[in-house]
Amino acid sequence: MATLEDRLLGEKLQYYCSSSEDEQSSPEDDDKVDEDQGASGSNKILQDAAIDCGSKELQPWEGSSTNTGPKGVLKDWRNYKQMETEKRKEKEKERIQLAKKLALTCRSHLEDEKAEAAQNEDKDDVDSLLDAAVLESYIAQRMQEMMEQAKLNCSVKFGRVVHLKSTEEFLKAVDEEDKKVTVIVHIYRKDAAGCDAVSGCLACLAQDYEHVKFCELSATTAGLSSKFVVNGVPALLVYRGGLMISNFVRLTDSLGDDFYATDLESFLVEHGSLPDRTLVPASCIRSSAADAGDDSDVSLDD
Incomplete structure (x- = not known):
């Protein structure tokens, strides 16, 4: 037990324990100690629970919830x-x-x-x-x-047969002409069967088809092979836009040695080299060749 002097001097002898004090402790003191220990134990439990909750990671929401509170019920509704x-x-x-x-x-x-x-x-x-x-x-x-x-x-009009005197003139007549103009070239040889008939027919057709360019070129001038000069004439080469669209070699096999302009016209129309005039109404056909004979310059000489 502390004396009055010790209490006045402020010495805390109650912090020091002695065998005499332990032996003389009352039951009330024992109850107080038990309460302190219980409080400290409960605080330790709460601290351990807080540590456990903090150590767990939050999981992402997977679209469903087990919350049955007011908010969860309202969302489900x-x-x-x-x-x-x-x-x-x-x-x-x-x-x-x-x-x-x-x-x-x-x-x-x-x-x-x-x-x-x-x-x-x-x-x-x-x-x-x-x-x-x-x-x-x-x-x-x-x-x-x-x-x-x-x-x-096609505003270009010809109305006659153009005689080509060289290969340069042939290339110029074919390549430099308007792309919409049809160019028909007659390859001939003098004294060959059928060549004179083709020349006469082209002279007539040139007046009826003013927008078609008719030309003639000697086979020897064109530099063709001797075999073609002998066996390939008379021949017609049809061009449009610089490209050959038709070619007819040795026309005598199809038309014979002697034929008329209408025969050659039907032959070319049948093969798509000339437009079919029979499909054009009479009011659209130009006047006959006799009406414009004075204006057209037709020459059959080389």
Whole structure:
């Protein structure tokens, strides 16, 4: 036990224990010690639990929650209502589509009269088009428009046979001509069978097909082989845009030694080298060669 002097001097002898004090401790003191130990033990448990919670890592949310609180219930209710709304919209669309398929179309009496009048009008138009006179007039009009357009596209006119005296002139006549102009070159040899007939026919065709360029070139001047000079003439070479589109070697095999301009014209039309004049209305065909004979300069000399 501390004396009065010790207490006045401030010496804390209560921190020091002695055998006498331990032996004289009361039951109340023992209860107090037990309470202190219990409090310290509970604090230690709480600290250990806090350490355990801090050591665990937070896991990412996987789309579902086990929260059954007010927030979790409200979220689930909203998702449910959204799904119900989407299902209701889909059913409504399906119902509308089914109604459109099963709906019976009906028209009023006025609409029926209008439809009948339109059908009668279309029928009258078809009947008028089937009329031979109307068809002929329409075809003539369209052909006239096409011929005028062709003349605008090809304003160059020849109307005679061009005699080529060298290979340079031949290349110039073929390569430097307008791409829309058809160039027909006659390869000939003097005194060869059929060459004079071809020359005379080209002179006539040149006046009828003013937009086609007809030329003549001697086989010897062109530097062709002797075999071709003997067996290949008369020959026609057809060019357009600098490219050969047709070639006819030894025409006498197809037309014979003597033939007319109409025979050669039919032959070229059949092979697509000349346009077919029979498909052009009479009003679109140019005047005969006799009307323009004075204006055309046709020469058959080399």
